[in-house]
Every structure is written in C-alpha cells, then in structure tokens.
Amino acid sequence: MVDLRVEIVPGLVLKNPVLSASGTFGYGREYASYFDVAKLGAVITKGLSLKPKIGNPGVRITETACGMLNAIGLENIGIDSFLANELPVLQNLGADVIVNIFGNNQNDYAAIAAKLDQVEGIRALEINISCPNVKAGGIQFGTDPESAARLVAAVRKATTLPLITKLSPNVTDITAVARAVADAGSDALSLINTLLGLAIDLENKRPVLGNVTGGLSGPAIKPVALRMVYQVVQAVSIPVIGIGGIASAEDALEFLMVGAAAIEIGTANFINPQIGIEIVEGIRDYLDQRKYLKITDFIGCLQS
Amino acid sequence: MYLFTGKILRNRQLTSDIRHLRISAPADFCQQSAPGQFIMLSCNDGLFDPLLKRPFGILNRGENWFEVVIKEVGKGSLQLGEMKEGAIVSGHGPLGNGYPEINSDLNKDDLTPLILVAGGMGIASIASCLLFSLKSSIKAGSRVLLYGAANLDELLLLDEMKESAPDIRIETITDDGSSGRQGWVTELLETELQQYPEALVFACGPEPMLINVQQVLRKVSARGYLSLENRMACGFGVCLGCVQDVTGIDDDGTVESAKVCTQGPVFPADKVVF
Ligand SMILES: Cc1cc2nc3c(=O)[nH]c(=O)nc-3n(C[C@H](O)[C@H](O)[C@H](O)COP(=O)(O)OP(=O)(O)OC[C@H]3O[C@@H](n4cnc5c(N)ncnc54)[C@H](O)[C@@H]3O)c2cc1C
Ligand SMILES: Cc1cc2nc3c(=O)[nH]c(=O)nc-3n(C[C@H](O)[C@H](O)[C@H](O)COP(=O)(O)O)c2cc1C
Ligand code: FES
Numbered sequence: 001m002v003d004l005r006v007e008i009v010p011g012l013v014l015k016n017p018v019l020s021a022s023g024t025f026g027y028g029r030e031y032a033s034y035f036d037v038a039k040l041g042a043v044i045t046k047g048l049s050l051k052p053k054i055g056n057p058g059v060r061i062t063e064t065a066c067g068m069l070n071a072i073g074l075e076n077i078g079i080d081s082f083l084a085n086e087l088p089v090l091q092n093l094g095a096d097v098i099v100n101i102f103g104n105n106q107n108d109y110a111a112i113a114a115k116l117d118q119v120e121g122i123r124a125l126e127i128n129i130s131c132p133n134v135k136a137g138g139i140q141f142g143t144d145p146e147s148a149a150r151l152v153a154a155v156r157k158a159t160t161l162p163l164i165t166k167l168s169p170n171v172t173d174i175t176a177v178a179r180a181v182a183d184a185g186s187d188a189l190s191l192i193n194t195l196l197g198l199a200i201d202l203e204n205k206r207p208v209l210g211n212v213t214g215g216l217s218g219p220a221i222k223p224v225a226l227r228m229v230y231q232v233v234q235a236v237s238i239p240v241i242g243i244g245g246i247a248s249a250e251d252a253l254e255f256l257m258v259g260a261a262a263i264e265i266g267t268a269n270f271i272n273p274q275i276g277i278e279i280v281e282g283i284r285d286y287l288d289q290r291k292y293l294k295i296t297d298f299i300g301c302l303q304s
Numbered sequence: 305m306y307l308f309t310g311k312i313l314r315n316r317q318l319t320s321d322i323r324h325l326r327i328s329a330p331a332d333f334c335q336q337s338a339p340g341q342f343i344m345l346s347c348n349d350g351l352f353d354p355l356l357k358r359p360f361g362i363l364n365r366g367e368n369w370f371e372v373v374i375k376e377v378g379k380g381s382l383q384l385g386e387m388k389e390g391a392i393v394s395g396h397g398p399l400g401n402g403y404p405e406i407n408s409d410l411n412k413d414d415l416t417p418l419i420l421v422a423g424g425m426g427i428a429s430i431a432s433c434l435l436f437s438l439k440s441s442i443k444a445g446s447r448v449l450l451y452g453a454a455n456l457d458e459l460l461l462l463d464e465m466k467e468s469a470p471d472i473r474i475e476t477i478t479d480d481g482s483s484g485r486q487g488w489v490t491e492l493l494e495t496e497l498q499q500y501p502e503a504l505v506f507a508c509g510p511e512p513m514l515i516n517v518q519q520v521l522r523k524v525s526a527r528g529y530l531s532l533e534n535r536m537a538c539g540f541g542v543c544l545g546c547v548q549d550v551t552g553i554d555d556d557g558t559v560e561s562a563k564v565c566t567q568g569p570v571f572p573a574d575k576v577v578f
Binding site: 023024025026030031033034046054055059060061062063065066067068070072075218219247248267269270271272273274 | 305307346350352353354355356357379380396535536537538539540541542543544545546547561566
C-alpha cells in the first residue's frame with residue numbers, strides 16, 4: 001500500500017496530506033461523530049485570537065453559483081478557552097493539531113505564538129494574514145509583501161513551532177507575498193484564503209451580507225486556487241499547501257500534481273462531513289491502482 | 305446523526321409553491337428524530353449547484369420514512385420541491401434540539417395548557433408537535449394551535465393535524481381575513497394567555513412574529529420556546545453562519561452568540577436577543 005506520509009518541514013511529518021481548512025472544521029469535535037479525525041493529516045482549528053472575538057452582525061453566509069460567500073468575521077472563543085476546553089478534546093481524539101492564529105496587530109500575533117510555543121500537542125501554527133472579513137488584522141498584512149514579511153519575522157521570533165503562512169488571493173501578484181514571507185522565515189505556505197466577493201439582494205436593493213462583502217469559497221474558486229498554487233510552487237523553495245474548492249480525491253490530486261505538499265478541505269466539509277476521510281481513501285486508491293509506493297513520487301509530477 | 309440517501313415516496317402539492325414530501329430513511333434516523341428537529345437535504349450530490357444542503361423541519365416520521373413541507377423560495381427549495389417519486393435525495397440529520405418534552409417538564413397533577421403558535425411556514429416545525437406518533441410527549445392539559453397565514457390557501461395540513469390530535473382546538477387568523485379573523489397570530493396569543501396565563505407556549509414563524517411573541521410572553525411573564533430559522537451553511541456547528549445573540553445560556557445574563565443549528569433551533573423565549 002502506498003505510503004501517504006508527507007514531510008512538511010523537518011519535524012513535521014503528517015500521516016497523509018489531507019488537512020481540514022480553518023473555519024470549516026470548528027475545533028474538530030463536531031466531526032468526531034462522523035469519522036475518526038485522527039485519520040486526517042492534521043486538523044486545523046478555527047482562527048484563534050488572544051481574546052474571544054464576536055463575529056460580524058447580520059447575514060453571514062449566502063450561496064453563489066457553485067460556491068458561497070461568508071462574512072463570519074473570525075468569531076472565536078479565544079486562545080485561553082481553546083487551550084482549556086478544546087485542545088484536550090482534540091488530543092483525546094488523537095488528532096494532529098495545527099492552530100490557525102490571527103491578531104489585530106503584530107504584537108497580538110507574536111503574543112499568541114509565544115503562548116502556544118510551550119504547549120504540548122500542537123504540531124504547527126498557521127498564520128492567517130488573509131481574512132477579508134475583518135477591518136483590523138488579517139488581510140491588511142497579507143496584501144503588502146513588506147508588512148507580511150515583518151509580521152512573519154515577529155512571529156518567527158516568538159516561537160519555535162513550524163510556521164505556515166496562509167496567503168490571500170486578493171493581490172495582483174501572489175508570488176511577491178509568497179517570496180517575502182518565505183524570506184522572513186515562514187517554514188511553509190498555505191493558499192488560498194477566500195476571494196473577496198459581493199452578493200446583492202435585488203428585491204430589497206441591499207447587499208445580502210451584513211458585512212456587505214464576503215469571502216468566496218467552494219468549487220467556484222478551484223481554478224484560481226490551482227493557478228496560484230502552481231505559480232507559488234515555482235516561485236519559492238518552501239512547501240506549499242493547496243486550498244480552494246477541493247471536493248473530491250481528484251481535486252486533491254490535481255493540487256498535489258501541481259506540486260502542493262498537502263491540501264486543505266474547506267467548504268466541502270459542510271456538504272459532506274465525511275469528505276475528509278473519503279478523500280484520504282480516494283487518494284490512496286488512486287495511487288495504489290497506479291502502483292505508486294510513496295505519495296511523494298506523485299507530488300509535483302505535472303508534465304509541462 | 306446520520307448521513308443517508310433516501311427516495312421520494314410521495315410528493316404532494318399543497319399550494320402553487322408548497323410541497324409535502326415523504327422520503328424514505330433508515331429506521332435509526334426515524335426513531336431518533338424528535339419534534340422541532342431538522343434535516344439538511346439536497347438532491348444533487350456532487351453537482352455543486354446548489355452547493356450546500358438546505359435545512360427543513362422534520363414534520364413527521366414513520367418506521368422508515370419522514371416528511372417535510374417545502375416552500376419554494378429559491379434554487380435549493382425549488383429543486384427539492386420538483387423532485388418526482390422515486391428520485392434520490394441525500395440527507396443529514398436529525399439535527400438540533402427540538403421542543404422540550406412536555407411530560408418531563410411537568411408535574412403530572414398539574415397539566416399545563418400548551419399553546420402552539422405558527423406563522424406561515426412555521427407550521428412545518430409546530431405541526432411536528434402534533435403529527436409525531438410520539439403522542440405521549442404532548443400529554444399536556446388543554447392544547448390549542450394558533451395559526452396565522454397570508455390567506456386561506458396558505459393554511460396547511462389542517463386535516464392531518466386534526467386527525468392526529470383530535471382534541472386540539474385550532475384558531476386561525478389570516479392577513480386578508482379569508483379564514484378566521486383578519487390580523488396577526490400574536491393577537492390570538494394575547495387573548496389565549498389572558499385565559500391561561502400559566503400556559504407553556506411553543507412558537508415558530510418569521511422573525512417579526514417571533515419578536516412579537518416574545519413581547520407578549522414578557523408582558524404576562526409566560527413561559528415559552530421559540531424555534532429560529534437563521535440561514536445555515538453546515539447545520540452541525542462548524543461554520544458559525546447561523547449564530548444568534550442570546551442571553552447567558554449559562555444564566556449569568558451576559559449576551560453571547562449561540563449556534564442556532566446545534567444549541568437551537570428551539571430556544572427558551574426569554575433568552576433570545578433580537
Ligand atoms: C432550522 C430550519 C428549519 C427550516 N424548516 C423549513 C421547513 O420546514 N420548510 C421550509 O419551506 N423552509 C424551512 N426553512 C427555510 C429553508 O431552509 C429556506 O427557505 C431554504 O434554505 C432556502 O433555500 P433556497 O435555495 O430555496 O433559497 P436561496 O436561493 O438560498 O434563497 C432564496 C430566498 O430564501 C431566503 N432564505 C434563505 N435561507 C433561509 C432560511 N434559512 N430561512 C428563511 N429564509 C431563507 C433568502 O432570504 C432568499 O430571499 C428552515 C430553515 C431553518 C434554518
Ligand atoms: C465559513 C468559513 C469560515 C472561515 N474561517 C476561516 C478562519 O477563521 N481562518 C482562516 O484562515 N480561513 C478561514 N476560512 C477560509 C478557508 O480556510 C479556506 O481557505 C477557503 O474557504 C477556501 O477553501 P474551500 O474553497 O475549500 O472552502 C473560512 C472559510 C469559510 C467558508
Ligand atoms: S449552520 Fe454552521 S454553525 Fe450553524
């Protein structure tokens with residue numbers, strides 16, 4: 001049987017390349033009723049901040065053609081409550097945990113990273129510099145290579161944990177941000193976060209979402225995500241984790257073929273809570289049928 | 305909670321845009337469903353448009369089927385509503401917390417009257433309290449259903465409810481006066497609560513109606529539960545799309561956000577902050 005293990009960075013070997021995308025997997029426990037979450041490469045938590053955060057008011061989600069817009073606004077229980085109440089549950093479930101973090105400013109990011117540095121059972125941090133749904137923090141760092149690099153450097157100083165920086169697609173040239181954060185010490189990159197979008201309620205002459213704009217996710221964004229992963233893989237020498245519209249093993253394999261070291265599943269979890277494990281099995285079947293011994297022989301096998 | 309595919313066993317047209325579907329389901333799903341719970345449904349697995357499953361109240365259930373009523377308001381409900389007998393749907397449920405079981409809530413000697421309040425499609429949720437074969441859960445004192453709709457045609461399932469709960473008194477009210485009085489269902493609630501101030505109230509309907517129900521309940525300090533229908537993406541507590549402000553579920557009075565899908569959809573009326 002094919003060996004599905006992938007090494008993201010030295011010391012961070014995952015049992016397979018299928019991860020849950022932040023904000024679509026809660027803190028993991030809900031999924032335990034549907035499948036053994038320990039069988040995922042890793043569980044990535046909802047984005048966490050130093051203090052609990054209330055999200056955006058009004059309508060937060062709306063469906064669009066083959067996708068959805070969300071403007072949740074990074075609502076979360078705060079890092080202390082996560083450590084006290086959620087991390088132990090995830091550990092009991094045997095999950096490999098990657099914590100997604102964000103802050104209002106550079107100090108917040110560094111403080112939360114420092115806090116998690118000493119915590120047992122966290123495999124890596126994913127730094128969200130790309131949420132389009134909040135005014136402070138998030139995307140303001142992700143659209144400018146210099147601020148992104150400064151932020152990553154500050155987080156790098158605060159922790160020895162492997163760092164994955166999550167990039168925004170809402171930029172002219174994603175490879176510029178990718179190179180900047182790689183140079184600043186990020187161990188890996190993940191992309192893409194959601195694409196900024198707008199939905200209109202024609203009848204009431206209003207935006208549908210309370211926050212006016214929202215982040216587009218789901219199958220609709222897959223070609224954009226795949227193109228960006230393709231470009232970034234060529235531009236940097238650190239591992240790239242592919243995200244965006246993945247809803248089947250075939251989708252996942254396309255990202256791996258383009259050179260992604262792993263993939264994250266987001267919106268598809270809402271439609272089928274078991275999709276994570278189905279994709280792990282689908283990838284295994286595909287590679288077994290084609291007699292691959294290691295998944296790493298498949299990764300990046302795109303012919304030009 | 306179950307993920308399953310079922311077959312449309314029956315699709316009955318109730319009005320020009322409302323359908324009553326019976327769908328086959330595993331026995332375990334049927335057994336575990338309770339009045340007020342809901343199911344996420346789709347009929348186009350893998351085609352992505354519509355993408356997400358849609359939430360519908362579980363109206364009724366038998367040994368290996370359940371029923372929903374669907375008002376066609378957009379892509380997802382339209383596609384489900386137009387399904388022919390024999391077609392396949394995929395379901396995820398039962399989800400959420402339904403109405404409290406009356407028996408356990410009550411001292412047996414003191415049979416509290418139960419007032420059910422439905423506005424428009426809110427009947428899908430409220431009727432489950434009457435249609436479910438789990439009749440023991442509603443052995444309250446006297447029962448009344450106060451039911452408001454746009455017009456006579458939009459008053460649904462009246463025969464089914466009378467058949468399943470023959471002792472129930474049903475009062476209707478319509479926006480245009482074509483059945484019962486003309487007006488709002490909360491007017492009926494006020495009158496009813498004057499007579500039975502100790503009654504327990506279950507209500508489901510559009511948000512403006514629920515806001516009024518809450519005000520009426522507060523005025524006379526009556527107890528009640530509201531079933532909310534916020535938009536949902538996942539239905540099982542992982543997206544935070546459906547949240548509603550509530551005052552301390554933990555009783556300390558602070559406002560917090562609750563997930564309607566997992567902490568509701570039925571909430572104690574006094575806790576909901578509109
Ligand atoms: C717990 C719960 C139980 C429900 N039970 C029933 C039921 O038994 N029968 C029934 O007919 N409907 C029920 N609904 C509402 C139903 O889910 C929506 O009407 C449906 O999701 C709309 O999908 P669509 O694709 O047809 O419309 P969309 O194209 O998504 O939207 C069309 C219109 O419907 C409105 N809409 C979208 N989602 C909701 C929602 N959650 N609630 C109210 N309006 C919405 C939008 O404002 C929009 O104007 C319930 C909703 C919830 C949350
Ligand atoms: C409802 C929702 C909430 C999200 N919350 C977060 C978050 O808290 N932090 C983050 O980094 N990304 C968040 N994302 C972005 C996803 O992790 C992912 O990058 C994006 O949805 C694209 O992948 P998909 O098309 O597979 O969903 C969220 C996405 C959705 C749909
Ligand atoms: S619908 Fe996703 S959390 Fe409630």
